Amino acid sequence: MFRTKTLVILALMLFTLVTPVLATHADDEAESVGTASVQDDQATNDSVIISLTGISPAGAGSSYLASLVSADGETILELGTASVSLPVVHGVVQGTGTMDLVFGSGSANYDGANLLASFSRIKITEEPAGTSIYSDALPGDAVDEIKEMLDDIASLNSALDTAITSAQSAQAESDTDGINSHINAVVAAIAGVGSLSDSINAHAVAAGGAATDESGITDGVTGIATMTSNINGWTAAVKETSEDDILSQSSAAVAQIFVDKVVNDLSAARNGWDADNSGSVDATAGEGGSAQAYSVGQGMATFTLIAGDLPAPEGVTAVVVVPVATPTPVV
Numbered sequence: 001m002f003r004t005k006t007l008v009i010l011a012l013m014l015f016t017l018v019t020p021v022l023a024t025h026a027d028d029e030a031e032s033v034g035t036a037s038v039q040d041d042q043a044t045n046d047s048v049i050i051s052l053t054g055i056s057p058a059g060a061g062s063s064y065l066a067s068l069v070s071a072d073g074e075t076i077l078e079l080g081t082a083s084v085s086l087p088v089v090h091g092v093v094q095g096t097g098t099m100d101l102v103f104g105s106g107s108a109n110y111d112g113a114n115l116l117a118s119f120s121r122i123k124i125t126e127e128p129a130g131t132s133i134y135s136d137a138l139p140g141d142a143v144d145e146i147k148e149m150l151d152d153i154a155s156l157n158s159a160l161d162t163a164i165t166s167a168q169s170a171q172a173e174s175d176t177d178g179i180n181s182h183i184n185a186v187v188a189a190i191a192g193v194g195s196l197s198d199s200i201n202a203h204a205v206a207a208g209g210a211a212t213d214e215s216g217i218t219d220g221v222t223g224i225a226t227m228t229s230n231i232n233g234w235t236a237a238v239k240e241t242s243e244d245d246i247l248s249q250s251s252a253a254v255a256q257i258f259v260d261k262v263v264n265d266l267s268a269a270r271n272g273w274d275a276d277n278s279g280s281v282d283a284t285a286g287e288g289g290s291a292q293a294y295s296v297g298q299g300m301a302t303f304t305l306i307a308g309d310l311p312a313p314e315g316v317t318a319v320v321v322v323p324v325a326t327p328t329p330v331v
Contacts, residue, residue: 030306033134036122037302041104043112044154045147045298048079050101052134052305057084057097058126065127066101068119071140073313075118079103081127116147122303123310132309138301140314142211146301149203149224153294156196156231160270160290163189163238167263176252179259183242186262193235197228200293207300220300223283227293230286234269238262
């Protein structure tokens with residue numbers, strides 16, 4: 001009995017010692033006020049959607065300005081100004097609210113450029129003072145890899161779109177010669193899918209390696225690998241069906257049965273497949289296709305804003321000034 005009480009006391013003492021440490025680490029993690037996500041408007045990665053919550057309005061005569069910043073801090077793109085919308089609860093205006101801003105083709109500084117090609121940081125400043133209130137910085141190398149990965153996914157989408165068009169043309173044919181002509185085009189269109197998938201995965205892994213402390217990026221690496229595996233499986237089935245069941249078929253009626261399967265598999269590779277009949281296509285094994293891979297890829301470049309200024313620009317070493325003692329003259 002004495003030993004049991006002793007162990008309990010020791011455990012309580014240990015918990016008392018550890019708890020403040022855990023609390024300290026929890027306090028060190030800054031709380032996010034929202035996100036800024038890169039999207040497609042009229043071109044690739046040409047739009048930003050900002051959504052912040054629980055923030056106070058800017059001071060009287062001031063406004064919030066959102067800006068993208070390059071990794072080296074040399075280039076700044078002003079996305080626009082926005083105000084905070086304060087909710088009213090039981091007739092009382094609350095002290096904090098939401099701020100939403102969309103930068104796109106209707107914005108003043110929009111030029112259709114791929115924003116990931118130039119920017120990896122974002123800040124919200126209070127103007128006209130220019131004080132940074134909220135910000136986030138993603139590693140420049142990681143954003144470069146994400147941009148290249150998205151370019152490859154766009155190429156993959158294009159290849160699958162071409163294959164789908166050819167397969168649908170095959171559905172309209174009534175003889176084997178016409179069917180085979182379009183099916184040969186399908187096989188040619190998907191010939192590079194495997195190498196594109198390899199390149200997509202390589203860029204995803206490189207992005208994760210350049211941003212090991214960014215869970216939004218590292219989690220995306222696994223998602224991308226899952227999607228490319230799905231796509232490779234579906235396109236492999238398309239190639240096998242085309243070569244084994246269509247091109248060697250003497251009956252157009254029988255061939256059309258397999259052409260329908262080719263169309264279905266290509267559609268799954270391009271837009272995903274609702275395998276569990278849930279009503280939506282998830283970015284998971286057996287469901288996600290190229291469209292979902294693109295969405296996951298863009299999500300890897302999402303900014304998570306916290307209170308405070310941006311860190312020092314990349315490639316700039318902070319200079320620490322050490323005070324030098326001045327000798328006291330000897331009288």
